[in-house]
Amino acid sequence: MAEVQKLKIGFIGLGNMGGAIAEGLVRSGISADKIYACAGHFDKLTAKCKELGTLTELHMDAHASAPTAHACHDAAEVADHTDVIFIAVKPDKIPELIRPAAKHFSGKLVISVAWGYTLERFQKERLLPESTELLCTIPNTPVSICKGIFIVEKVNTLTEQSSKLVEELLGRISLLIPVDTRLMDIGGIVGGCAPAFVDVFMEAMADAAVMYGVPRATAYQMVARMMEGTAALQLASGKHPAAMKDEVCSPGGSTIRGIASLEEHGFRGTVIDAVKAIEGK
Ligand SMILES: NC(=O)c1ccc[n+]([C@@H]2O[C@H](COP(=O)([O-])OP(=O)(O)OC[C@H]3O[C@@H](n4cnc5c(N)ncnc54)[C@H](OP(=O)(O)O)[C@@H]3O)[C@@H](O)[C@H]2O)c1
Numbered sequence: 001m002a003e004v005q006k007l008k009i010g011f012i013g014l015g016n017m018g019g020a021i022a023e024g025l026v027r028s029g030i031s032a033d034k035i036y037a038c039a040g041h042f043d044k045l046t047a048k049c050k051e052l053g054t055l056t057e058l059h060m061d062a063h064a065s066a067p068t069a070h071a072c073h074d075a076a077e078v079a080d081h082t083d084v085i086f087i088a089v090k091p092d093k094i095p096e097l098i099r100p101a102a103k104h105f106s107g108k109l110v111i112s113v114a115w116g117y118t119l120e121r122f123q124k125e126r127l128l129p130e131s132t133e134l135l136c137t138i139p140n141t142p143v144s145i146c147k148g149i150f151i152v153e154k155v156n157t158l159t160e161q162s163s164k165l166v167e168e169l170l171g172r173i174s175l176l177i178p179v180d181t182r183l184m185d186i187g188g189i190v191g192g193c194a195p196a197f198v199d200v201f202m203e204a205m206a207d208a209a210v211m212y213g214v215p216r217a218t219a220y221q222m223v224a225r226m227m228e229g230t231a232a233l234q235l236a237s238g239k240h241p242a243a244m245k246d247e248v249c250s251p252g253g254s255t256i257r258g259i260a261s262l263e264e265h266g267f268r269g270t271v272i273d274a275v276k277a278i279e280g281k
């Protein structure tokens with residue numbers, strides 16, 4: 001069995017992000033009974049742990065009974081049972097949840113996914129013991145279907161062996177993009193916020209298709225697949241996006257007229273302004 005499949009994996013918080021990571025890991029073949037989590041509401045947590053078990057069934061033979069993820073009462077209980085722990089609560093909850101449980105994180109490998117929390121900030125706030133190996137990241141929710149991104153802070157306190165383990169673990173559900181600390185926020189915006197921009201684009205393009213008679217569901221299917229394929233082609237070929245655009249625009253053709261219209265309406269400037277609006281500079 002691969003090393004990562006033996007790992008016990010903890011989640012402090014199993015909401016949108018923690019839940020997406022857990023779901024992706026289970027879809028990637030990690031059994032739900034390797035997962036331990038705590039959250040604010042125990043009933044909701046228990047239901048989510050059962051759901052993760054149901055996903056695990058996909059990888060099991062028909063007669064085996066489904067394992068379930070383990071619902072824990074607090075961060076200390078999660079840390080005591082696990083080797084790798086994701087901190088996936090809202091950033092303002094981190095001090096109150098992590099500080100009282102700090103000693104339970106001794107010698108553990110911790111992966112933070114919280115916005116605004118860098119290694120320097122954890123160290124300044126003295127939230128974890130020095131023996132904790134810590135990596136700060138910003139993922140996005142497509143990790144739930146193993147198509148995510150993890151923006152990863154280059155500076156961290158992981159040993160070489162742990163770095164390899166983390167690469168293997170997160171690599172199952174995402175593309176890892178290591179960046180300097182100063183680029184964590186912008187990386188998080190592009191990876192974590194821009195999916196909402198893409199959703200708006202997808203909706204607008206589908207509206208246009210509906211306007212010309214395509215049924216709504218078919219329109220979303222067409223647009224989503226077109227975007228998935230275009231992005232996959234860029235990743236596979238490494239081609240400059242402008243070169244890809246040129247290949248679609250024949251001289252005097254109709255596509256270039258659509259591009260000209262986008263330019264007239266300041267499409268690129270609008271996208272850049274949207275990023276500036278989040279970054280606040
Ligand atoms: N959502 C994204 O796309 C995204 C992207 C990148 C990074 N992040 C980061 O991910 C982190 C979580 O964000 P989110 O969007 O997943 O938020 P969320 O959906 O609100 O989830 C927060 C989780 O924290 C749990 N929680 C609340 N109080 C707790 C307590 N006292 N003890 C243990 N757990 C507690 C919640 O449990 P209950 O629901 O039961 O209260 C929930 O499971 C944040 O730091 C955020 O910056 C999120």
